[in-house]
Amino acid sequence: MGIVKTQKSARNIRGTVACDNTTMHLLQANDFVADAIRKDMQQRNILLVNITSSAGSGKTTLMQETARRLQHKLKMAVLVGDLETERDAERIRETGIQALQIVTGGICHLEAQMVWQALQGMSLDGLDLLFVENVGNLVCPAAYDLGEDYRVTLISTTEGDDKPKKYPRMFLTSELMLVSKADLLPYLPFKVPAVVQDAREVNPEIEVLTISSISGEGIDAWCDWLLARVAEKKAALTAMG
Numbered sequence: 001m002g003i004v005k006t007q008k009s010a011r012n013i014r015g016t017v018a019c020d021n022t023t024m025h026l027l028q029a030n031d032f033v034a035d036a037i038r039k040d041m042q043q044r045n046i047l048l049v050n051i052t053s054s055a056g057s058g059k060t061t062l063m064q065e066t067a068r069r070l071q072h073k074l075k076m077a078v079l080v081g082d083l084e085t086e087r088d089a090e091r092i093r094e095t096g097i098q099a100l101q102i103v104t105g106g107i108c109h110l111e112a113q114m115v116w117q118a119l120q121g122m123s124l125d126g127l128d129l130l131f132v133e134n135v136g137n138l139v140c141p142a143a144y145d146l147g148e149d150y151r152v153t154l155i156s157t158t159e160g161d162d163k164p165k166k167y168p169r170m171f172l173t174s175e176l177m178l179v180s181k182a183d184l185l186p187y188l189p190f191k192v193p194a195v196v197q198d199a200r201e202v203n204p205e206i207e208v209l210t211i212s213s214i215s216g217e218g219i220d221a222w223c224d225w226l227l228a229r230v231a232e233k234k235a236a237l238t239a240m241g
């Protein structure tokens with residue numbers, strides 16, 4: 001009698017771990033670290049804002065403009081994630097504020113563990129506001145809580161006004177949508193009311209500001225929004241004793 005070979009499809013029945021929930025477990029681990037970051041930021045009295053968008057929507061340019069306008073009113077810093085290069089951190093450092101690059105080496109989003117590790121290399125004393133500029137991508141970063149107080153998503157006028165419903169999770173999990181590159185509106189078929197309606201059908205609570213880092217439109221309102229959120233967090237922590 002010849003040797004009966006085990007069918008390949010049956011070989012994983014013994015001694016293996018079912019992997020169908022791997023993604024869920026990874027996200028639970030992420031959320032555990034995100035909670036640790038949130039507690040640390042609370043103890044240090046720092047507002048943490050996660051900035052997300054597609055590649056090239058204007059996140060770093062907005063960080064530079066925000067630093068120029070606000071660094072004399074509060075102490076701020078930026079952690080910035082990219083697949084490769086230090087380019088964005090270098091651009092932000094040129095404005096005079098602290099910026100640290102996280103190079104993900106091909107991973108298309110930031111995870112809480114990466115932020116936690118990067119925080120150990122930053123000077124956090126006296127900081128009021130810390131931005132995390134996420135990897136440019138409207139998909140994967142939506143799933144990863146980084147312990148932020150607020151998630152702010154840019155959608156630029158060159159991307160089309162139909163994007164919120166195509167990438168709903170990002171808009172569902174954001175408190176504020178910034179319609180960026182408003183200076184280009186005269187040249188594009190993009191309609192601001194259409195993108196606002198699309199986003200609010202996904203997330204009726206989402207706030208909206210229209211901005212341009214080139215013309216300066218809406219940047220005062222954005223800075224006022226940030227100053228109000230920083231003040232609110234400090235007041236809430238004072239009230240808690």
Ligand SMILES: Nc1nc2c(ncn2[C@@H]2O[C@H](COP(=O)(O)OP(=O)(O)OP(=O)(O)O)[C@@H](O)[C@H]2O)c(=O)[nH]1
Nearest residue numbers: 054055056057058059060061062136181212213214
């Ligand atoms: N017209 C116009 N161009 C802008 C504006 N903001 C940024 N840009 C340009 O858009 C391009 C991308 O800007 P970045 O700030 O690098 O975009 P980003 O979102 O940080 O890009 P990634 O980090 O690669 O995802 C650059 O050429 C900027 O000069 C704006 O308000 N108006």
Ligand SMILES: [Mg+2]
Nearest residue numbers: 059060088133
């Ligand atoms: Mg950038």
